[in-house]
Amino acid sequence: VAEGATTGYGYGILGDYKTLNTYYSNGTYYLYDVTKPMNGVIETRTAQNGSSLPGSYSVDSNNAWTAYSQGADVDAHYYAGVVYDYYKNTHNRNSFDNNGSTIRSTVHYGYQYNNAFWNGVQMVYGDGDGSVFAPLSGALDVVAHEITHAVTDYTAGLEYRNQPGALNESMSDVFGYFVEPNDYLLGEDVYTPGVSGDALRSLSNPEAYGQPAHMNNYVYTSEDNGGVHINSGIPNKAAYLTITSIGKAKAEKIYYRALTVYLTSTSDFSDARASLLQSAADLYGYGSSTYNAVVNAWNQVGVY
Numbered sequence: 001v002a003e004g005a006t007t008g009y010g011y012g013i014l015g016d017y018k019t020l021n022t023y024y025s026n027g028t029y030y031l032y033d034v035t036k037p038m039n040g041v042i043e044t045r046t047a048q049n050g051s052s053l054p055g056s057y058s059v060d061s062n063n064a065w066t067a068y069s070q071g072a073d074v075d076a077h078y079y080a081g082v083v084y085d086y087y088k089n090t091h092n093r094n095s096f097d098n099n100g101s102t103i104r105s106t107v108h109y110g111y112q113y114n115n116a117f118w119n120g121v122q123m124v125y126g127d128g129d130g131s132v133f134a135p136l137s138g139a140l141d142v143v144a145h146e147i148t149h150a151v152t153d154y155t156a157g158l159e160y161r162n163q164p165g166a167l168n169e170s171m172s173d174v175f176g177y178f179v180e181p182n183d184y185l186l187g188e189d190v191y192t193p194g195v196s197g198d199a200l201r202s203l204s205n206p207e208a209y210g211q212p213a214h215m216n217n218y219v220y221t222s223e224d225n226g227g228v229h230i231n232s233g234i235p236n237k238a239a240y241l242t243i244t245s246i247g248k249a250k251a252e253k254i255y256y257r258a259l260t261v262y263l264t265s266t267s268d269f270s271d272a273r274a275s276l277l278q279s280a281a282d283l284y285g286y287g288s289s290t291y292n293a294v295v296n297a298w299n300q301v302g303v304y
């Protein structure tokens, strides 16, 4: 065949079979997905355990991505497609910038690197050390968390420190749930592969993983940009209470509207409450049961 879009298959890091949107050219297959509307491209690369980005394209000779070492590539590529589809189908957003920008992921970054991040341009995933983390692209909620950092940067632009930073983190965790609503846990599929039943964080029970779930327990610290991964427990708990009272369908609409219409770079927790209330009023009416459920959720975490 000449060159063009092809469909391959492979196994993720957990050994799960999945089909892949790939690209064939001159005897080589690439993790390069051209099937999305408006030419939105998804591409996956490897840093080959170095730290230079973006690294080289993940390639395969026969479009069967079945090598164990390819699991992280397979998952990053497949899950990025799932997250693209979530934002397009649920919120009519075309990629993180709503302009069809290429979703680029690089896997095998660093050596036994227990981290994943959005660097302002692309997603980057470490392989984990096999004890704290398995390869981090192996969890859909992690991939959704990282891509939501990009969405936030292009919309509210929440500064990554103190309360705006904790909101930034919370938005990534909350949309991680919306994309993977099987549980209220974050990162459970890749966190401590040798231990079952644990996770990096929990929306329903932030305290289980050392996070506050009430403003009275806000942690004032200079660590971690003012505790952005700790204090996110407070808005995360409010989100959990909102989701369980009004349901996922309404919750994701008011969260998306708050993130894209009302929140700004310096919004704090009280501004988030106001933004979500305004969004609930816009969509479901001021004083509606939905509106009142949001009031109640934020009351329960001590934010007014």
Ligand SMILES: Cc1cccc(C(=O)O)c1OC(=O)C1CC1
Binding pocket: 114, 115, 116, 117, 118, 141, 142, 145, 146, 169, 186, 187, 200
């Ligand atoms: C594992 C990790 C370390 C440091 C920062 C992040 C970050 O992206 O904020 C990170 O990824 C996550 O939190 C995802 C949800 C599991």
Ligand SMILES: [Ca+2]
Binding pocket: 141, 180, 182, 183, 184, 185, 186, 187, 188
């Ligand atoms: Ca999960």
Ligand SMILES: [Zn+2]
Binding pocket: 145, 149, 169, 172
């Ligand atoms: Zn994050």
